[in-house]
Amino acid sequence: LDGNVITGVSAPSAGGQVRDHAVLDMVFSPPAPGHYVVEVRTQFPAGTDDPSTTTRIRKALATSGATSTTVTYDLNVTPPDAFAPLFLRDAEGTYWAVSGGSRRAIPDEATMRLLSTPAHVTLPASPDFLGILPVGERIPPLSEGAVIRGTGTALNYRITAGERVWISESDVDGTTVRIVDVETVQSIPLALRDHLLVRTSSAPDVYHVDGMALRKVPDWKWVTDHRLRPADTHTVAEWLIPLLPQGAPEWRMPASAWQDRTFFSRTLGRTMPYRVSLPRGYASGSAVRYPVIYLLHGLSGRYDEWNGYGIDEVASGLVHDGKLGGVILVAPQGGLGYWMDQDGVGATPWATYVARDLVQHIDDTYRTVATPAGRAIGGLSMGGHGAVQIALNFPDVFTIAGAHSPSIRSRESAPAFFGSGGAFERRDPISLAKSVDVTKQQFWIDAGQDDSWRSGAEALRDALLERGRSVEFHTFDGGHDGWYWGDHLWEYLPFYAGAFARNGVTLPR
Structure with missing residues (x-):
C-alpha cells in the first residue's frame, strides 16, 4: 500500500492539537451483504515514542514487550434499505x-x-x-x-x-x-x-x-x-x-425538538447548515418570543457536536427542574478557522458569517428576542475562543458569551490566518479583552483541572476582570475532551438563563 500513502496532511488530533498525519488514499466499495471479520494489524518499532501513538498503547507495548497490535472488527453488512443521497x-x-x-x-x-x-x-x-x-x-x-x-x-x-x-x-x-x-x-x-x-x-x-x-x-x-x-x-x-426533527427520548421530559436546516450566507457565498432547537410549545402559534443561544463547535467537530455530548437530554432535564426556560438553541457549521475573520489572501470571514448573516437569518425565520440582550454565544475549545472573540468584536449583537475549555493560542502557536501585530490582537480574545471598551457584557469561562489549555483560560479571565467585566470562572475535574464537556452542561446552560434574566429578558415557561 506504500504507493497510496500521503504523508504530511495537517489535521486535528486529540486535545485539539493540529499534527501531521499519514493518509491512505484509497476508496473502498461496499462489500456484498454478509458477515465479515476484519483484522487490522499495526507494527511498531520496539520502544516506539511516536507521538501519534496513544499513551495507552505505548504503555502496553513497553509493559508486554510486544511490537504490534491487532484490532478485530466483526461486521454484518445488510442489503440497502433505501437509495443513497x-x-x-x-x-x-x-x-x-x-x-x-x-x-x-x-x-x-x-x-x-x-x-x-x-x-x-x-x-x-x-x-x-x-x-x-x-x-x-x-x-x-x-x-x-x-x-x-x-x-x-x-x-x-x-x-x-x-x-x-x-x-x-x-x-x-x-x-x-x-x-x-x-x-x-x-x-x-x-x-x-x-x-x-x-x-x-x-x-x-x-x-x-x-x-x-x-x-x-x-x-x-x-x-x-x-x-x-x-x-x-x-x-x-x-x-x-x-x-427529521429530533426530540428528547420518551424517558426524559421533552424540552425541545432539533431540526437540521440550511441558509445561504452572503458573506461566505455558499449555503451553510445549522441545527436548531425550538422549545416545546413554540409551534402553538402564540406570539411569544424567545432568546437565542448560539453554540459553536470545536476544531475537530461540526454543527452536531453538542448533541453528541447530550445537550438535548440535559436541556430537557433542566426544563423539567425549572432551571431553564424556553430558549432557542442554534448550532452553526464552521470550519477549522477559529470562527474569526481570517487574515490574508483568500481568508474566510467566519465571524461576520455568524454575527451578521446567521443572526439575521435566525431573527427573520424564528420568533426571537431580536436584541443584543436576548442573544448569547458559547463554544467549546476552538468554539470557546470564537465565542469570546465574536462577542468582543460584535458587542452590538451579543451581550453574553461562554467559553468552555477555550483553546487560547499564543502568537507563537497561532496559525498564519491569525495575522501578526495589530491583526493578531484584533483576533485574540485576551488582547480584545484589554482593549475593547465594553462593560455591559457577561462572561462564563471554565476549564478542566488537567486541561493543557487552562492557563490561557485563566489569562482570559484576568484580562476581562481588569476591565471591570462580569466574569464567572470555574475549574472542574477533567481534561480537554467530550467527557468533560458533557459532564458540565448542567452548569453551562443555567448560566445563560441567569444572564438573560440579568439582562431583563424573561424565559418563557
Whole structure:
C-alpha cells in the first residue's frame, strides 16, 4: 500500500492539537451483504515514542514487550434499505439512483423530485465510473396522488406534496394500490404526524412522533402500554433520520425538538447548515418570543457536536427542574478557522458569517428576542475562543458569551490566518479583552483541572476582570475532551438563563 500513502496532511488530533498525519488514499466499495471479520494489524518499532501513538498503547507495548497490535472488527453488512443521497448523471442525461453497489435508472423528473431531499447531491459520472456499478431494476415512475405499498408489507401510502402519507385501508376506498419495491418506498420522505412509530431497517432504535419531532422509545412494552401497534411502524432510510426533527427520548421530559436546516450566507457565498432547537410549545402559534443561544463547535467537530455530548437530554432535564426556560438553541457549521475573520489572501470571514448573516437569518425565520440582550454565544475549545472573540468584536449583537475549555493560542502557536501585530490582537480574545471598551457584557469561562489549555483560560479571565467585566470562572475535574464537556452542561446552560434574566429578558415557561 506504500504507493497510496500521503504523508504530511495537517489535521486535528486529540486535545485539539493540529499534527501531521499519514493518509491512505484509497476508496473502498461496499462489500456484498454478509458477515465479515476484519483484522487490522499495526507494527511498531520496539520502544516506539511516536507521538501519534496513544499513551495507552505505548504503555502496553513497553509493559508486554510486544511490537504490534491487532484490532478485530466483526461486521454484518445488510442489503440497502433505501437509495443513497446521491444522484449520478451520465453523458446522455439519464439520472441514476445509487443502491448499495449498483445503480437504478430514474424514469422521469417527477420521480426524481419525489426521491430528492436537502441531503441529496447530483454528480456527473463518466462511462468508466458507471461501468463499475452493475445496473439494477429500473425505478418505477411515481406521481402525485398515487397510492403505493412496499412489496411484502401491509402499510399503504398516498404520495402528497412530495411525501408519502400513511393512509388506512378504509382511506384507500377502491383506489388502485401499486406494489413498489421496498427500497424505493423507504427512499420517499415520510410525512410526520403525531403518534406515528418510525424506525430504520438497519438499527434497533424506534421513535415515537410527538409534537412533530422524533422521540426514541425505550422498548416495545412502552409502545403497547401507550396503545400503539408495533405492526404500524414505518421504516425510513437510516440517513433520513438526522434530517427529521429530533426530540428528547420518551424517558426524559421533552424540552425541545432539533431540526437540521440550511441558509445561504452572503458573506461566505455558499449555503451553510445549522441545527436548531425550538422549545416545546413554540409551534402553538402564540406570539411569544424567545432568546437565542448560539453554540459553536470545536476544531475537530461540526454543527452536531453538542448533541453528541447530550445537550438535548440535559436541556430537557433542566426544563423539567425549572432551571431553564424556553430558549432557542442554534448550532452553526464552521470550519477549522477559529470562527474569526481570517487574515490574508483568500481568508474566510467566519465571524461576520455568524454575527451578521446567521443572526439575521435566525431573527427573520424564528420568533426571537431580536436584541443584543436576548442573544448569547458559547463554544467549546476552538468554539470557546470564537465565542469570546465574536462577542468582543460584535458587542452590538451579543451581550453574553461562554467559553468552555477555550483553546487560547499564543502568537507563537497561532496559525498564519491569525495575522501578526495589530491583526493578531484584533483576533485574540485576551488582547480584545484589554482593549475593547465594553462593560455591559457577561462572561462564563471554565476549564478542566488537567486541561493543557487552562492557563490561557485563566489569562482570559484576568484580562476581562481588569476591565471591570462580569466574569464567572470555574475549574472542574477533567481534561480537554467530550467527557468533560458533557459532564458540565448542567452548569453551562443555567448560566445563560441567569444572564438573560440579568439582562431583563424573561424565559418563557
